[in-house]
Amino acid sequence: GNSVTQMEGPVTLSEEAFLTINCTYTATGYPSLFWYVQYPGEGLQLLLKATKADDKGSNKGFEATYRKETTSFHLEKGSVQVSDSAVYFCALSDIADGLTFGKGTHLIIQP
Amino acid sequence: EAGVAQSPRYKIIEKRQSVAFWCNPISGHATLYWYQQILGQGPKLLIQFQNNGVVDDSQLPKDRFSAERLKGVDSTLKIQPAKLEDSAVYLCASSSDPGTSGVQEQFFGPGTRLTVL
Numbered sequence: 001g002n003s004v005t006q007m008e009g010p011v012t013l014s015e016e017a018f019l020t021i022n023c024t025y026t027a028t029g030y031p032s033l034f035w036y037v038q039y040p041g042e043g044l045q046l047l048l049k050a051t052k053a054d055d056k057g058s059n060k061g062f063e064a065t066y067r068k069e070t071t072s073f074h075l076e077k078g079s080v081q082v083s084d085s086a087v088y089f090c091a092l093s094d095i096a097d098g099l100t101f102g103k104g105t106h107l108i109i110q111p
Numbered sequence: 112e113a114g115v116a117q118s119p120r121y122k123i124i125e126k127r128q129s130v131a132f133w134c135n136p137i138s139g140h141a142t143l144y145w146y147q148q149i150l151g152q153g154p155k156l157l158i159q160f161q162n163n164g165v166v167d168d169s170q171l172p173k174d175r176f177s178a179e180r181l182k183g184v185d186s187t188l189k190i191q192p193a194k195l196e197d198s199a200v201y202l203c204a205s206s207s208d209p210g211t212s213g214v215q216e217q218f219f220g221p222g223t224r225l226t227v228l
Contacts, residue, residue, distance in 0.1 A: 042221075046217070099146075103153050104151075
């Protein structure tokens with residue numbers, strides 16, 4: 001079956017630091033890959049997605065590239081802000097299927 | 112555009128009691144999902160509806176959980192009887208048909224936080 005593994009948290013960084021959150025996946029087909037974010041007190045929302053190999057998803061300064069050869073979809077941001085503090089979930093889905101999520105990574109940005 | 116609505120937002124019950132959650136998806140979204148999110152874990156898909164038909168309920172504990180989506184719009188998820196391990200946030204999500212463009216974004220509601228004592 002499908003599965004997603006992402007780095008354990010919490011991850012604590014200083015403002016303006018470089019961020020990487022690792023995500024690897026196992027899938028039987030050719031899934032689409034997603035990063036969802038959950039800000040404190042809010043619901044899950046889509047941050048970015050990539051639907052095929054070598055696609056790069058980007059939004060709000062965050063980027064992730066679909067790497068089929070390493071089955072990875074690592075999330076990166078060049079300069080984090082306090083407002084980026086949240087829980088980040090890596091997920092995958094085959095077309096029209098439900099999402100398979102990782103356990104989530106709690107990111108804490110200190111001023 | 113109104114988002115996915117869920118109610119109640121919080122529920123506390125005793126074990127062996129029953130409970131029901133309600134979800135109203137975004138207007139026009141044919142696909143509806145229920146997820147269970149246990150504290151410290153990612154959401155786990157329980158059931159997926161396409162209009163009013165079930166597409167995937169392979170992870171739904173059918174001895175105690177049931178769900179329906181009458182008329183292909185609103186949906187209810189029921190637990191009867193509840194166990195301590197059912198304490199979690201229950202998330203509803205909806206998406207439009209993928210069509211030929213591939214996977215469509217799932218929009219999540221705020222969730223119902225269930226505590227079983």
